[in-house]
Amino acid sequence: MSNPAKSTFFSGLQQNLETLRGQGLYKPERVLASRQGAEVVGADGRHLINMCANNYLGLSGDPQTQQAATEALEKYGYGLSSVRFICGTQTVHKELEQAISTFLGMEDTILYAAAFDANGGLFEPLFDENDAIISDALNHASIIDGIRLCKAARYRYRNNDMADLEVQLQAARAAGKRHTVIATDGAFSMDGTIARLDEICDLADKYGALVMIDESHASGFMGATGRGTHEHHNVMGRIDIITGTLGKALGGAMGGFTSARKEVIDTLRQKSRPYLFSNTLAPMIAGASLSVLKRISGSTELRDRLHQNTIYFRGEIERIGFTIKPGTHPVVPVMLFDAPVAQQFAARMYELGVLLSGFFYPVVPMGQARVRVQLSAAHTREQLDSVLKAFEQAGRELGILKTERQN
């Protein structure tokens, strides 16, 4: 039987995909044939220095992490086939929650299958239509979605703009809202900027607001001992809610968490939908994450190596003649401004053996196209020098080095 409505559904999707392709916005997947690491092998057999993973501490693909996962797999088995509260909680999950709390300097922690779930299930159980959520304009999609699922009044402030944040706090106060929470990424992954948490905490105190930060691009390596941006800004003890991922610096497999006071975490255990209605984090991931936290609590070696690599790369790339967004974060946006140039540049770097990603409108503002470099503790000085050499060559070929423009 013919079904014309069905046909138009599928042909509509095809047309939309063609439009994306035509606009250069279609995202193909890069296929790797190797494990994750500072050097990877593409499905085409090409060896590439990887400069676009969130593998900040080099623990994805790391043998010690893998060993810990193997031991947990042996001891606890492959999976639980249960949500946490029915029969899906093992000692390793409780140990990991305790270890994350201690590491972050928070009272209690709840695990999720992903940070996306931690943010998605955070706001709705804690806030309602009597409350206000004030959100940074560049917050991660999962924070935006979590806020959408909640009935609280929504306010938005310009990225890291404290004057605008204060205007929004005043607006929430004028609206007579009961509780107000400020929500921000601790570190913004497109620009490598760090939220001004000291000023945010001062404003929160002035207006009686709570502060929530998402530390997905910070936990494990920002701050003197890697606790995160709250340590970096010396506001440990002043942040009310921290969410984060186990899928970036802290091992790189998957998993997320929320840390806060006991009554907050208890409420989430009772009411947070992605926790109540989704399966337990696999025990091997919990075991490996636990070993990662032990390792980085005992030594800042990986964190220090990452920051040395970051300082070296940021200094050298500017010396060659590229423009970067200034900062201290291992995300280094190398600004190329023009979208087609950024695309050509990333493609040329691939040919030169460097894996990078280009970003352009609408992911970043118009005229702000870039390639984003992400440093890792696993990068050797030799690898970074090869990458810098490739940058210089591709930059010269495309005529985009500052030193050359002056000639």
Ligand SMILES: *Cc1c(COP(=O)(O)O)cnc(C)c1O
């Ligand atoms: C990556 C990221 C997430 C999602 O983390 P997953 O654990 O992969 O779901 C959430 N928030 C921020 C800020 C992120 O960068």
